[in-house]
Amino acid sequence: MGSNRIVFALILFLLFQCFATGCSTSAKQNGSKTVATQRPYVIKNRTYSPLPSAVGFEETGLASWYGSDFHGNPTSNGETYNMHDVTAAHKLLPMHTMLLVKNLDNGKEIVVRVNDRGPFVRGRIIDLSYGAAQKISLVQPGIARVKITALGETKYDKKIEKRKFTQYANLKSGEYFVQIGAFIEKHNSLSLQEKFRDFGHKVLIKQSSMKGEIVYRVQVYVGKTLSNARRSERALREKGYKGAFLIAL
Structure with a gap:
């Protein structure tokens, strides 16, 4: 039941965000260019959008x-x-x-x-x-x-x-987070973290280095079961966070 409440709360938050921001994505704030093989492409009038991660x-x-x-x-x-x-x-x-x-x-x-x-x-x-x-x-x-x-x-x-x-880490068990953004500017990551925290969500900011630059990765907690975590991941993508992907800690 706790995991279901997390999913429901996330969806409510995302609906609010759409009204407030027009469902804009954080992809353009990512701080890194998308490689050619990760860009959407069209074959036989159908568009394919490569997954940001193959984890799980x-x-x-x-x-x-x-x-x-x-x-x-x-x-x-x-x-x-x-x-x-x-x-x-x-x-x-x-x-x-x-x-x-x-x-x-x-x-x-x-x-x-x-x-x-x-x-x-x-x-x-x-x-x-x-x-x-x-x-x-x-x-x-x-x-x-x-x-x-x-x-x-x-x-x-x-x-x-x-x-x-x-x-890859084993996704069969653990605590699940969805990464919703990665930023070069720390204040952007703090702003996104604050938005989710205002709605009662646990949000981490993980610092890492990429090509000599510090990157701040924003990860929101989505529960302890893989099925509910996957639903939250899909909800986040559908509501504008196109690069969202699942992480097990």
Whole structure:
């Protein structure tokens, strides 16, 4: 019941904010530019808006694969597609998300890195490279029902000329917060924190460094159950906080 009250209070707060501010988002106050692969794009008259984070992401649906017709062509993030690598295309997940892909037809699993967009076929959730499809016996049938789970992300480290893997925290349990803004100017974060606190919400400001600059991240408490936390996350996005994403502490 406590978590439901949190969700309800958040929705009331957001409705008030819409009347007061016209549902303006904090995205433009973020202090950092959106990379090209994270911007909304249009395929076949449909707009896709990439997720700001893959933390806690799970999905079940059909997987397919792509191979020689695309071998050597650029992927959506500018890499050269190698059909023999273990990579994947997803419509919404951030590039370089590491995914566990389980073939539900035979139980085989493979970990892939997202470096492309697609598949743009109704009902399909992921396109695997030929190399990845081979590992879970997907090549012959062409499609299979799979479950995909985000494990973490990789970032290229120039010093060692390799990608370093960062594992996501376990979202199955814990205390949940939704990050609603990230600011270079501290007074902007304090202003947003005060708005939520005025309605009785617990709000944290976490300080971190990004590209040599101090960033102030505003995170609002949304309960102890994942289902209610997800509802709050969706409510915040729908009411104007487009970059809101879930965090477990």
